[in-house]
Amino acid sequence: MSAGLQIELRPLSREHAASFLGLVIGLAEFEKLPPPDEAAQARLVEDAVGPKPRIEVWLAFVDDAPEPCGYAIFVETYSSFLALPTLYIEDVFVLPDQRGCGVGGTLLRKAVSLAHERGCGRVEWTALDWNVNAQRVYEQRMGARRMSEWLLYRMTRDDMERHLAPPGA
Numbered sequence: 001m002s003a004g005l006q007i008e009l010r011p012l013s014r015e016h017a018a019s020f021l022g023l024v025i026g027l028a029e030f031e032k033l034p035p036p037d038e039a040a041q042a043r044l045v046e047d048a049v050g051p052k053p054r055i056e057v058w059l060a061f062v063d064d065a066p067e068p069c070g071y072a073i074f075v076e077t078y079s080s081f082l083a084l085p086t087l088y089i090e091d092v093f094v095l096p097d098q099r100g101c102g103v104g105g106t107l108l109r110k111a112v113s114l115a116h117e118r119g120c121g122r123v124e125w126t127a128l129d130w131n132v133n134a135q136r137v138y139e140q141r142m143g144a145r146r147m148s149e150w151l152l153y154r155m156t157r158d159d160m161e162r163h164l165a166p167p168g169a
Contacts, residue, residue, distance in 0.1 A: 005062055007106045012057035016068060017045045020057060023071045025094040031128065047074075055090065058110055060103045072089065072096035072107040077124075087111055087139030092125075110144065126152065 004135060012020055021041050028035035055075055058069035073090040083127040089111050094103045115123045127134050138144040155163065 005101050006064065007103055008056050008061045008064075008108060009110050010061065010068075012059055012071075013051055014045070015058055017049070019047070019067045020059060020071055021045070023059075023068065023093055023095070024091070026095060027091060030093070040132070049168075056114075058107060060094065060098075060107055062098060062103065069098040070072050070103045070107060072111060074111055076118075079121055082121035084119060086122040086124055087115035087118070087120045089123065090128070091123035104137070105141070108137075121146075 010016075021036075021044065024041075024044065024088050025035040026102065038143075043137035044055075048057045055073050058072050058074070061068050070093055074091045074152075075088050075090060077086045077088050078084075079086050089108070092104055123140070124147055125138075127138060
């Protein structure tokens with residue numbers, strides 16, 4: 001990669017839906033997780049570019065390439081104590097051959113910029129415990145703080161159904 005790399009960010013459009021899905025599959029492979037199945041891929045596209053978007057997707061293109069090399073997904077949550085929205089970064093992913101060239105940083109800067117423009121009180125995201133390269137970027141280059149006093153909890157769809165089932169069912 002040249003030092004004069006041109007990075008352009010664009011919101012996801014249907015035109016690049018297949019490329020976006022390929023990047024999501026690339027992230028699943030990187031994280032050693034099963035990729036979204038065909039039905040989930042269709043929902044993902046609709047949730048991004050359908051009539052009622054649930055997620056905001058930005059694609060990264062370098063040097064006028066026709067296909068994106070990275071993406072980020074953002075959603076807004078809300079802080080009751082601040083009485084302000086929070087921009088949550090769900091995913092940031094860059095293809096391996098484009099890493100280290102500023103693409104990921106450009107996507108993260110976009111998140112911070114959008115949050116600031118929208119009056120958000122915070123930008124938040126998670127990092128896998130084994131992804132020390134990402135943690136180093138977040139803490140050393142961005143100045144983000146690791147929140148050790150909060151524990152992440154999760155319920156899967158099956159967990160929700162068990163919780164909502166009538167007693168004794």
